[in-house]
Amino acid sequence: xxxxxPLRGKPPRTSRRSLHWTAFASLAAALxxxxxxxxxxxxxxFILPAPEQVAVRFWKALTDGSLLVHTAAxxxxxxxxxxxxxxxxxxxxxxxxxxxxFEQLVSxxxxxxxxxxxxxxxxxxxxxxGPGIFSxxxxxxxxxxFPVLVNTVVGxxxxxxxxxxxxxxxxxxRGQIIRMLEVPAALPVLLGGLRVGATLSVIGAxxxxxxxxxxxxxxxxxxxxxxYDTALVFVAxxxxxxxxxxxxxxxxxxxxxxxxxxxxxxx
Amino acid sequence: MTDPILIVHDISITFPDRNGSLDALDTVSFxxxxxxxxxxxxxxxxxxxxxxxxxxxxxxxxxGSFSFAGGRPKIGMVFQQSNLMPWRTALENITLPLExxxxxxxEAHARxxxxxxxxxxxxxxxxxxxxxxxxxAQRVAIARALIHDPDILLLDEPFGSLDALTREHMWTExxxxxxxxxxxxxxxxxxxGESLILADRVLVxxxxxxxxxxxxxxxxxxxxxxxxxYTAHFGELARRLKEAIG
Numbered sequence: 001x002x003x004x005x006p007l008r009g010k011p012p013r014t015s016r017r018s019l020h021w022t023a024f025a026s027l028a029a030a031l032x033x034x035x036x037x038x039x040x041x042x043x044x045x046f047i048l049p050a051p052e053q054v055a056v057r058f059w060k061a062l063t064d065g066s067l068l069v070h071t072a073a074x075x076x077x078x079x080x081x082x083x084x085x086x087x088x089x090x091x092x093x094x095x096x097x098x099x100x101x102f103e104q105l106v107s108x109x110x111x112x113x114x115x116x117x118x119x120x121x122x123x124x125x126x127x128x129x130g131p132g133i134f135s136x137x138x139x140x141x142x143x144x145x146f147p148v149l150v151n152t153v154v155g156x157x158x159x160x161x162x163x164x165x166x167x168x169x170x171x172x173x174r175g176q177i178i179r180m181l182e183v184p185a186a187l188p189v190l191l192g193g194l195r196v197g198a199t200l201s202v203i204g205a206x207x208x209x210x211x212x213x214x215x216x217x218x219x220x221x222x223x224x225x226x227x228y229d230t231a232l233v234f235v236a237x238x239x240x241x242x243x244x245x246x247x248x249x250x251x252x253x254x255x256x257x258x259x260x261x262x263x264x265x266x267x
Numbered sequence: 268m269t270d271p272i273l274i275v276h277d278i279s280i281t282f283p284d285r286n287g288s289l290d291a292l293d294t295v296s297f298x299x300x301x302x303x304x305x306x307x308x309x310x311x312x313x314x315x316x317x318x319x320x321x322x323x324x325x326x327x328x329x330x331g332s333f334s335f336a337g338g339r340p341k342i343g344m345v346f347q348q349s350n351l352m353p354w355r356t357a358l359e360n361i362t363l364p365l366e367x368x369x370x371x372x373x374e375a376h377a378r379x380x381x382x383x384x385x386x387x388x389x390x391x392x393x394x395x396x397x398x399x400x401x402x403x404a405q406r407v408a409i410a411r412a413l414i415h416d417p418d419i420l421l422l423d424e425p426f427g428s429l430d431a432l433t434r435e436h437m438w439t440e441x442x443x444x445x446x447x448x449x450x451x452x453x454x455x456x457x458x459x460g461e462s463l464i465l466a467d468r469v470l471v472x473x474x475x476x477x478x479x480x481x482x483x484x485x486x487x488x489x490x491x492x493x494x495x496x497y498t499a500h501f502g503e504l505a506r507r508l509k510e511a512i513g
Contacts, residue, residue, distance in 0.1 A: 087457065132440070162346050162348065162350045163350065163352065165323070165325050165344075165346070165368075166344065166346070167351055168323075168325055169324065169325065169342050169344040169421075170342070170344075170363070170367050170415075171362050171367070172367050176367055179368070180367075181352070182273070184354045185352075185354075186351070187354075199457045259354075260353045261353055261355075261395050261397075262353075
């Protein structure tokens with residue numbers, strides 16, 4: 001897994017071992033700071049539970065199976081939403097990239113949908129499509145859609161014309177041009193969009209679950225809040241962070257594997 | 268007398284422009300014989316690249332026509348920049364035309380071996396394009412243009428982006444490849460020296476709108492060595508080309 005920021009270019013030289021140490025030290029310092037505040041600030045546990053209380057609550061949620069069930073529910077929504085949103089965005093994005101007419105036709109609507117805050121229409125979607133999984137997948141897909149669409153258009157439009165000339169001079173078919181030129185050329189930008197989309201999809205799922213559902217980590221946050229079980233809220237939030245990090249890492253991993261020809265991913 | 272492989276008849280092309288229209292080529296006619304090496308020489312803006320793009324089927328002429336012996340030809344094209352796909356290794360770039368024809372990868376690799384030897388790329392097969400020098404990259408591009416055994420090679424100032432020494436070295440290599448492979452070559456250039464070292468015939472295009480002003484037979488013996496550039500006859504041919512360009 002690779003959780004680095006998506007920064008291109010060479011960072012200043014530092015040995016790898018000292019970098020590992022820094023990450024570890026920074027995590028330990030944050031935990032220590034949290035423990036000190038919870039211990040000495042005199043806050044009740046329903047405002048700020050101590051790290052060890054959260055750890056105990058985590059173990060309990062893990063052993064009674066509830067954490068797994070809710071994590072699985074959220075992960076399913078996130079992945080399905082990501083998949084649906086990406087497929088729709090790539091298809092539409094390709095059409096927009098290839099046709100100015102189509103772009104003129106649909107871009108006002110796309111910009112308008114982007115102006116609607118997804119948090120505000122999430123309740124509407126839950127009313128229309130029920131509190132089940134479908135409304136959450138839809139919210140995830142909607143939130144993933146735009147960044148992936150924009151990156152698809154940019155990626156496909158940025159394919160240099162001489163490459164197209166080359167393919168045409170060799171009488172490549174439309175399918176060959178898509179498969180052997182446009183997909184690999186647009187892939188770096190597309191994966192960049194997917195990386196943004198992956199973390200956004202987690203947000204989409206949680207928003208949907210907070211609005212109305214009986215499953216998922218967002219639901220768990222609601223339960224914890226309702227029962228003044230703040231440690232459970234922490235458990236849910238940390239699990240969500242882990243989920244988003246895992247997805248981000250997965251896309252970064254894909255980038256490293258698929259874009260091996262790019263210098264930025266060489267060691 | 269052999270039949271020409273390419274007949275170009277009165278090709279003109281006009282581009283729409285902000286102030287109306289722009290005439291790029293004006294009734295260009297010529298023929299090319301099989302295995303002939305023809306250079307199209309002209310100042311920048313004479314429409315010589317446009318001519319090449321028309322013959323490659325990338326542009327439609329406004330009027331006029333051209334025909335290849337035996338119908339639609341297989342074309343090998345080399346561009347000003349090497350135009351290698353950065354996500355393909357040198358070898359994968361070379362085999363691209365075969366892949367497009369549906370040739371299996373292992374057969375394509377086998378067929379590429381002779382070309383890799385011919386252009387001197389041994390040991391660089393699995394290099395990424397970004398790791399190749401300008402000359403190396405252009406060698407890959409030449410190999411790619413040859414691998415599918417094209418009927419005609421269209422070269423668009425292929426050495427324009429190289430430094431002077433590499434360029435002269437590439438002239439020798441291209442002459443060598445051309446003699447070995449017996450290909451018909453149509454090459455666009457703005458260098459008088461380059462055209463005289465390489466070509467059997469030089470067509471001079473005038474400033475926009477491009478029109479053929481001179482069709483010059485280059486009767487220098489082959490193989491042409493660098494020293495030939497200092498002979499009186501070379502100087503005389505160069506002077507005639509220079510006059511025609513104006």
